[in-house]
Amino acid sequence: MLSTLSKQLRTHPALIPLLVFLGGGTAMSLLYLARLALRNPDVCWDRKNNPEPWNKLGPTYQYKFYSVETDYSKLKKQGPDF
Template sequence: MVISTVMKQLKHHPALIPLFFFIGGGAAMSMLYLGRLALKNPECSWDRKNNPEPWNNLDPNFQYKMFTVNMDYSKLKKDRPDF
């Protein structure tokens, strides 16, 4: 019912099609980024019983950021103790 009303409005006002396209694309990209943060970020722990501190298992040259400026992760050395 709602989709048919939207389709009727889009037929009468075709200038709204880019608005729906860009808002839908922005919403989809934000949901994909939130999913990436929830699954790939080392600060997010889904299994607290078997792996309560997942950030301790990462190598120092593991790149978990999406974008870094002037950072070469292959030359980093381990500077923290093993627990």
């Protein structure tokens, strides 16, 4: 497989940017998927010790990657403690 790819790249050097961008896009999508699986408050991997980890998050916790309008540092708690 690698020998065929290297032969193709030697004969068609215009494929190099295509492979670079495909590899970069694949890496970024895998990193974002890992971030969602590990950092999202809705995902619970440990069901025995803390089955509802989202109840421990404060109102100022920024769980989104990027928020355009919401300033999480100025939010106040709206509900009761559980």
